Amino acid sequence: MxxxxxxxxxxxxxxxxxxxxxxxxxxxxxxxxxxxxxxxxxxxxxxxxxxxxxxxxxxxxxxxxxxxxxxxxxxxxxxxxxxxxxxxxxxxxxxxxxxxxxxxxxxxxxxxxxxxxxxxxxxxxxxxxxxxxxxxxxxxxxxxxxxxxxxxxxxxxxxxxxxxxxxxxxxxxxxxxxxxxxxxxxxxxxxxxxxxxxxxxxxxxxxxxxxxxxxxxLSTTTRRHFDVFDQYDRVFAFIDARPELAVWRPVLFRRMLDHFSTLFTSPGRLPRGTRAQFFRRARAHCRRYRAPGAAVPRRARLRHALFRLGAHRTYRALWAGQRLRGRLAGAARAVRRALRGAALQLHYRVQLRLPVRPGEAVFAAYWNRGYTCSPAALEAAARDLVPGLRTSWICHPAYAHTVPDGVRVLHPGTAAYWTALARSRYLVNNVNFDRRLVKRHGQVLVQTHHGTPLKTMGTDLVHRPAAAGSMDFAQLLRNVDKWDFSLSANQHSTLVWERIYPSGYTTLEYGSPRNDVFHRARPELIARLRAELGVREGVTALLYAPTHRDYLRGRQRPLDLEQLVRVLGPRYVVLARSHYLDTATGTPAGRTPHPQIIDVGGHLSVEELCLASDGLITDYSSLMFDYVNLDRPVVLHLEDRQAYEAARGTYFDLEAFPPGAVARSQEELHEIFTSGHWRGPRSTQRRAAFRARFCPYDDGHAAERVVRRVFLGDAPAQPQPVASGELRPSGVPRQVMVREYTNG
Structure with missing residues (x-):
């Protein structure tokens, strides 16, 4: 059985x-x-x-x-x-x-x-x-x-x-x-x-x-929708046969009227000329099964009363009037939005005629999602190093709590927002600002980017229309022409940025400011972060952070996390972090999480998640370039490599030069962990080579170098590559790291 x-x-x-x-x-x-x-x-x-x-x-x-x-x-x-x-x-x-x-x-x-x-x-x-x-x-x-x-x-x-x-x-x-x-x-x-x-x-x-x-x-036009009356006859017959269920008559009566109303007002269900007959049948059922007592929302009371009275024409007139009011209200909202937008643009044009404020700087990241990434690192450094500088951060209201005290919060689309864009001397972002931004003489715009490029980007997407989607390349280049500085973490990034974003900006190959935290974090910070995330003492935490796949729509589940944690056993947890372009984590939508799977999709700072974890599982995400600064294991799950590269393309063969062990299937991933290969000597060697190539200048001072060059006008010498032995983050004691990587 x-x-x-x-x-x-x-x-x-x-x-x-x-x-x-x-x-x-x-x-x-x-x-x-x-x-x-x-x-x-x-x-x-x-x-x-x-x-x-x-x-x-x-x-x-x-x-x-x-x-x-x-x-x-x-x-x-x-x-x-x-x-x-x-x-x-x-x-x-x-x-x-x-x-x-x-x-x-x-x-x-x-x-x-x-x-x-x-x-x-x-x-x-x-x-x-x-x-x-x-x-x-x-x-x-x-x-x-x-x-x-x-x-x-x-x-x-x-x-x-x-x-x-x-x-x-x-x-x-x-x-x-x-x-x-x-x-x-x-x-x-x-x-x-x-x-x-x-x-x-x-x-x-x-x-x-x-x-x-x-x-x-049920969406077809047919008289068979009249079957609903027979079905409710059966429901009430069931109640009548069981006196103990009489208490449910008022509830089912109300549900029945709601059902009738939905059918009556749904377009394309009842054939032409049958609505009056449907209404008469509904009225008969109302009289037959009426059982007052169930609470009815105010908005539904009139509807129910008209059914009971059989007021067919009145019901249809009110229904038509309600739809008309909805359309008029929508049109009125659209007009109000247009008028407000026009007024704000007029305000912006006025502000553009006023002097630039030399002591003000505006920062933003990820389309105004919150205080994070390299712009956040630069904002903090600028506040410490630049006397008298007033900083503002652009973010949607839902992310205002992420902005530290002492930093002015600007909500997009407000008069204060447009004033700041028009008059602040420094503009810093890891994506582009509003396309309507007018770059003024005397303003300095810094493009920090948000990671080392692995997948093809910018003008390279001209030849990949499926991945580019509706990208406006002419507008993209107009935005690039506004840049004064482009930050780069390594020579690979420099060569890619300057080719795919061609313009007259200056490249600052100073390292990645958002990685400074990896070299400055102390053990007590890491312990606090792990405790806040619910990672118990003695448990190994693996951060799972897949990238977005352009060739897929809807929920993206590259890896079965529940199967993985069953293989790993009780001494492991997975921190599941979906890409910001996706809404799903590694578990089905709405699923009560597995006790060993911690959904961290709502955690704004990926840098904090990296610090709290003991290893990274990813695929084509640029997070791997940052994570190797921690000198902790990275495992790549490249099951769909051919499909991903066909759809998006990559700048180098990741499988030939990975930052750690590579799995080509879920089964191989399980084997990598159960065998200990994920943190074995071969993985350590690969990580060191990857770090030397892509993180040569990440030493905890990248943000300081950028601020001194851009905000203070200093001309620091080109940083020298950091020796491999000096790249170990301060947050993890050396003896712990050595013990960890000699296991297995």
């Missing part, structure tokens, strides 16, 4: 069925069976299912003699099922990686409830993914199991069959079956939740709910 029976009804989903079945078969949790029900589909669904059944004994296929709809198809799957729990998955949806393991673990933790409710995310053809907006109802707080009366907010979660696991014995004992017709989930999910003796929740996205542009059954 398998743990799970996954039932997949299939009708006209041939384009999606492969992905659906693969998402189940590729789960790390293998104790399951898949029952595909071919609902007499006119396309290739049946033959696709047969192919999977021939390859994998866990797959069986039921071919129905005639098309019967989702409800009867699911019933046919339930009759064949033998698992402890029933799970349903529509043929155009998919399970997220590790979903079944998460479900199995939660069922074990909660003692095998009748029903387990888990979360989902809507996924779109564009790759965009949006988690269920009522996900807070699935918080794993309070008792592990409960009755619906203890947690009625669960009814706010979409009432579908496929976001729950059902104990098969409970389903059979209650005699639950699916009815025919549209909205067959309604008379299944409400009765199941009301009757369940124990319910548990899993705060994890387990299903990717595909939002198809066309072809979704």
């Amino acid at each position: 398998p743990r799970f029976s996954v039932i997949v009804p299939a009708y006209r989903v041939q384009a999606y069925l492969h992905a659906c079945l693969d998402s189940v078969l590729n789960q790390s949790f293998k104790d399951h069976e898949i029952i595909v029900v071919d609902d007499c589909s006119p396309d290739a669904c049946g033959s696709i299912a047969d192919e999977y059944a021939a390859r994998d004994p866990r797959v069986s296929v039921v071919h129905l003699p005639a098309n019967s709809g989702l409800g009867p198809a699911r019933n046919a799957g339930v009759e064949r099922a033998s698992g402890d729990y029933l799970l349903f998955l529509d043929g155009d949806d998919t399970f997220t990686p590790e979903a079944l393991q998460a479900v199995a673990d939660r069922l074990e933790e909660t003692g095998g409830p009748d029903v387990l409710v888990y979360d989902y995310a809507r996924t779109y053809w564009s790759g965009k993914s949006e988690r269920n907006v009522f996900s807070q109802a699935l918080a794993e707080t309070g008792p592990p199991t409960f009755r619906l009366a203890d947690r009625p907010e669960l009814l706010k979660v979409l009432m579908v069959v496929w976001n729950k696991a059902y104990r098969r014995e409970f389903v059979e004992a209650e005699g639950f079956t699916f009815p025919p017709g549209y909205y067959e989930d309604t008379p299944w999910t409400y009765p199941v939740l009301m009757a369940a003796g124990s319910i548990a929740v899993l705060d994890a996205v387990c299903v990717d709910y595909r939002q198809r542009r066309r072809g979704n059954i």
Whole structure:
């Protein structure tokens, strides 16, 4: 008897069925069976299912003699099922990686409830993914199991069959079956939740709910949407048959009216000329099942009252008026934004005519995300070294707390922001400022960049339109022409920057200011950072920081972190850091993190994460060039190297000259760690050679050299490469480092 029976009804989903079945078969949790029900589909669904059944004994296929709809198809799957729990998955949806393991673990933790409710995310053809907006109802707080009366907010979660696991014995004992017709989930999910003796929740996205542009059954225009009335008849019949459930009548009455309202106002569902009839049926149901008592939001009270009164024309008029008001309000907001923008640009033009303020400097980083990177290192050094200098930092309000005391905060798009850009003598950024910036005589603009270039950038992307996307190269060069200084950490960077960003600026090959902290941090700082992140004493912390992949859209999961920590064992934790262009970490969206995986995606300072870690796992990220300053192990995971280089291109063969061990698959990565190769002598030699080439001037004083040259007008001598033995950061005692790298 398998743990799970996954039932997949299939009708006209041939384009999606492969992905659906693969998402189940590729789960790390293998104790399951898949029952595909071919609902007499006119396309290739049946033959696709047969192919999977021939390859994998866990797959069986039921071919129905005639098309019967989702409800009867699911019933046919339930009759064949033998698992402890029933799970349903529509043929155009998919399970997220590790979903079944998460479900199995939660069922074990909660003692095998009748029903387990888990979360989902809507996924779109564009790759965009949006988690269920009522996900807070699935918080794993309070008792592990409960009755619906203890947690009625669960009814706010979409009432579908496929976001729950059902104990098969409970389903059979209650005699639950699916009815025919549209909205067959309604008379299944409400009765199941009301009757369940124990319910548990899993705060994890387990299903990717595909939002198809066309072809979704419930989005078609047909009279079959009238089936919703029969389905609510079945719900209330279930309540009437069980007097103890009468308390749920007011709640279900309100849910029914909300459902009717959604159907009535959804464009493209009800055929032309049928809305009046739909409204009459809705009114009849209101009178038949009316049960006052459930709280109704103010915005819905009028809607419900009009349904009860049967005021069809009034409802349609108010609905049309509401849509018109929405359009007018949107237009008014657009006008206000345009007027405000014009006023700010007029203000900016006025400020451009006023004198430049020699004692003011403006800093920003990563499109105004917060106080970080080389601009932050330069700002701190300038405040210490330049008498009377007033510094400002541009950031969005959400990042204002990152700016240290004594530094003025400027929010983008404000009058103060435009004044500072117009009149400050020094402008420092690691990306470009607003394209509308007018570079004035007497202003000095410093471009710090944000890392050593490995992937192709700038004008080199002219020949890679897929990676360049919508980049405006003419505007890019206009921005480059505003630079006075370009910072470089090494000769490689200098040669690349000057070729791909051609202009008349001066290159300062002084080292990387953002790496100064690696040579100045003390052991007590590192201990504090590890404690704040939750890294226990004696545990090895690995920072996982993959780069962004231009050739992928949506969630990017280059590495299965849960599988990795299972291999590594309890003495390791992974600090999962997604790229700032991505929204996902190494775990599925919304997934409750594994106790050995610490999500640090919201931690602004990557330099602090580097200091707190004992090793780095990355791929093509420029972070590797900085991390070797710490003289700690770096492991590269280059499983998709060919695809990445074909899409983006690199400036040198990273596999031929890496900063440490190289894994070409997840299995090789596991072997590198279990064998100790990740911190062995060969890895140490590679790291030393990499550091000598790309960090020759990083000695903890790069920011000081830049400030003295740019702000004070000194002309310091070109720094000399630091000897290999002098590159060890002060934050880690030498004896600890030696012991660490002789292990294994």
